[in-house]
Structure formats: C-alpha cells, structure tokens
Amino acid sequence: MPLGRKPFLFRFQNGQLKRIAFYTDCPHCAQEIRAAEKYMGAKVACKFCNGALQFVESIAMS
Ligand SMILES: [Zn+2]
Secondary structure, eight states: OOTTOSOEEEEEETTEEEEEEEEEEOTTTOOEEEEEGGGTTOEEEOTTTOOEEEOOOOSOOO
C-alpha cells in the first residue's frame, strides 16, 4: 500500500499555494493519519497503533 496517495492539503497564502500537511492511511491499522509537511521523509510512529511509518513523497508535484 503506497503511502501519500491522498492529496496534500493546501491553503492560499499571499496568492500562492502552500503545502501544510498531508493525509495518508496507516498500513498497519488503516486509520487515516494527518501529518504536518515537516514530517515528510521522517520515520514516525502511528498514533493509533504505534506502528512504524516513514512518509515518502509519492505524488508528483506540478
Ligand atoms: Zn496505525
């Protein structure tokens, strides 16, 4: 199950789009996880099941 397949969350800031967070499903417990963009590439633990996760950027940014 690829991580990061859901759209990133954007908001307008001075007319520009800015990525602030992203959503994915935990591969262990299938709970939806929202993570701040600063955690991209980081190894973290799922807050629901404590399973190990690493967020990877799998969506091509255009
Ligand atoms: Zn989990």
